[in-house]
Amino acid sequence: MISVSTEAEKKVIVEIKGVNKIYGSNHVVKDLDLTVYEGEFLTLLGSSGCGKTTTLRMVAGFEEPTSGSIRVEGEDIQNKEPFERDVNTVFQSYALFPHMTVYDNVAYGLKMKKVKKAEIKERVIHMLDLVQLGGFEKRYPSQLSGGQKQRVAIARALINRPKVLLLDEPLGALDLKLRKQMQLELKRLQRKLNITFIYVTHDQEEALTMSDRICIMNDGVLQQVGTPYEIYETPKTKFVATFIGETNLFEGSVIKKSGRKLHIAVEPGDFAVEDENENFNQGDMIAVSVRPERMLYSDTPVDGFNLIGTVKEQVYVGSVLKTIVILSNGNEIKIERLAGQELPTGGQVYLYWGNGDAKLIHTFDNVFAQAVENIVMQ
Amino acid sequence: MNKKAKKVFKKGFGIVFCSLVYIFLFLPIIVIVTGSFNATTTKPYISWKGFTLDWYVKLFDNSALLHSFGTTMAIAVITTLLATAIGTIAAIGMYKYKFKGKSVIDGLLYIPVVIPEIVLGISLLTLFSGTNIPRGMLTLILAHTTFAIPYVIFNVRARLSGYDNSIEEASMDLGANRITTLKNITLPVLAPGIAGGALLAFTLSIDDVIVSYFVNGQIKTFPLKVMESIKSGVAPDVNALSTLILLGTIILVILTQSDLLKKIRHKK
């Protein structure tokens, strides 16, 4: 499943295999397979309840997988308590100890490891400098701002030099401006210390900005793992296509296949696309995703496309002209292009796109896909 | 009347009203403290015969009175320790875990708080006599602990309502095992609630009359000693001891509360 082409030479640090998590009748994580490589910034992305936090907590040791195994550096950590694992967590609520100073908070992990006092002092001071909190040693958490608390939480986890740092929506409580700033800072820290980060967020922009690879989850099922570019450009599922960025989806079936050319019928029309990887056969259910910035329109018919719509509205957003076109079945199509000539509202347009701008996705439902996969695996 | 005059009048009225309430609350205290300096030696020790400090000296010759005070303190200390330990652990357990019968425990907890003390007193009396447990120190401690536990639990629970569970996870994540986490994180953070509960347990125990009255056997706690002496009039040395107890409690509370306040200031 995972594209290993570029990571093949990298060392595997965390290996999650066939992990399920079931609470009562609630199947939160379903057959998860995931490999994390040393030094990478991997983001688990998905909406709330998709199982991303549960996955993180299973790696940390706060939750126990119902089945499956988790290995860190090849060693099964199933029977290790959270305090025996070489991973550290940055919590969403920061979870700073309210009765301890910043210094004592950061020193906590080292004290537990019985590191010598002088060394603790040196490392804490160094760590606080690194997160730009030098001079805040004697403050209590209640005397810090949200951003400062976040830095303490990160320093407290990083000082233990964990093999993997787990971050559970660490920037969720910060305001937009501070969040952007902290994103860059986290990325800088990660590069500098070369520690593997597993980062949980529901914010796709955050994921695209920071990650080396993104792992998208929905409803407990891993949808796709890949670089931000791969995820954005070649979504493998309908969910990924719609979850990351804006897109226009046409759902239908392949009615004719001639060579690499597929003729696809969708509800309000039909068109032909190129199937570069020859993944589809006649009769397949298919979804075609076209990003708004790749969607084009013309006032005359375009060869190979039969998609006619009516212009609903056009808005200038800075240098971009956003157009909404309504198809005959009522679906709205979003189009973004650099400012150009305006179209009259209510006018008829012919939609089309360039070769390779449409992404083709199989659309048999996930349960079915999973069943097929299981049969193949056995 | 214009607006300003009305406001001044209102404020003045408020101050007078509140002062009257405080006078009402402190009047018996004044009577007790005054009584402890009264030179009278004849029952019922009411008429004023001049100022003396003798009673504070004579107090230490009244071995029965001192003994009852010692008994009260011993019971209060043991009750406080027992109730605080059981109550704190229970409050944490009930906060953290879901289990069957939780609402039953909750319901049972409210009983000692809401039923009239006399019902608790006689029900424990019937239990102890029915099971042939001899009434004395042991039954007093058991009874006091029973009514003190819920108050400890409520106090700790109030503290837990603002408690972030993830700080314990953070502690374990950083390498502390469960015991260390309890010692380093959970208990210190809950300390103000625990201390408040313990203080309440202590004061409830030293002041208890009704429950003790039924389960004491031959043991006389200080309140029961007072009850006994009421028929013949409360002697000035009892007033003197009460005054000392009040002073002691005030000092104790000022010490613990100021320490607590310092800690509380750093919570949220």
Add this chain to the structure above:
Amino acid sequence: MKKLSRHTFRSNTLPSMAMVGPVTLWLAFFVAIPLVYVFIMSFCSIDESYNIVFKFTASNYERLFNPNYMQIYGTSILVAFLTTILCILIGYPFSFMIARTKWKHKALLYMMVIIPFWTNSLIRIYGWRTFLGTGGWLNHLLMTLNLTSEPIEFLFNKGATVLGMVYCLFPFMVLPLYTAIEKLDQNLLEASSDLGAKGHTTFRKVILPLTMSGVFSGSIMVFIPCLGYFFVSDILGGGNSDMIGNLIERQFQSGNNWPLGAALSIILILITLLLVKLYQKAGGDMDSLGV
């Protein structure tokens, strides 16, 4: 599929048992079982030498309808009711003032309500007797001022009992009221007056509904204990205002008729249950009765 065996961290049976077990046992032994025992005893009788005979009889309950007893129930309810009303009437404005004062030593005002209660309650009630008795301070003062030639008997009536009860239970009214009033949002009050509400309208429409919970919990915490505080009516009422508490006390001490006392206690328990149910119906929070 790998089977997972050891992992105590997330499985919670053991820790929850260890933590909640002691309190469960304690409450079962010292609260639940004794109450059940009292209930059973209320259907028993005694023989000539005051031994309890465990044979079912409803005679204790029949005796509860004795007219003398009925009068005592009436007195109890009346005293408890008057005590509660007085506590509300004095306690509400008082709590309001000390909770919303801008004085910097506000905490001291609060502490001063509690401090008297660190002195033994019996001795404080006795203090009232010393103050109000025929040879007491007040009569002394009145006679010195020539307002009366003969000492006035203030004690040994229902009024004195009510005074003692109000005195003993006043803080239990003030503390929940104080909490409820302090929580009131100043902005809310300002918004109300900003919207044109007069002082008393703001009070009726905004303040009172928001502090009603405090009035309810205060009333529960005053009314119920009042029924059982036998020593107050003993010391101040002098037998002229016996309450259910005194009745029960006598059955278990001098009267030595435990089954009858048990039946009387069941009445108290039923009144308590009824009031608590009403309280919960009115939206009261049980935890606010505790602290």
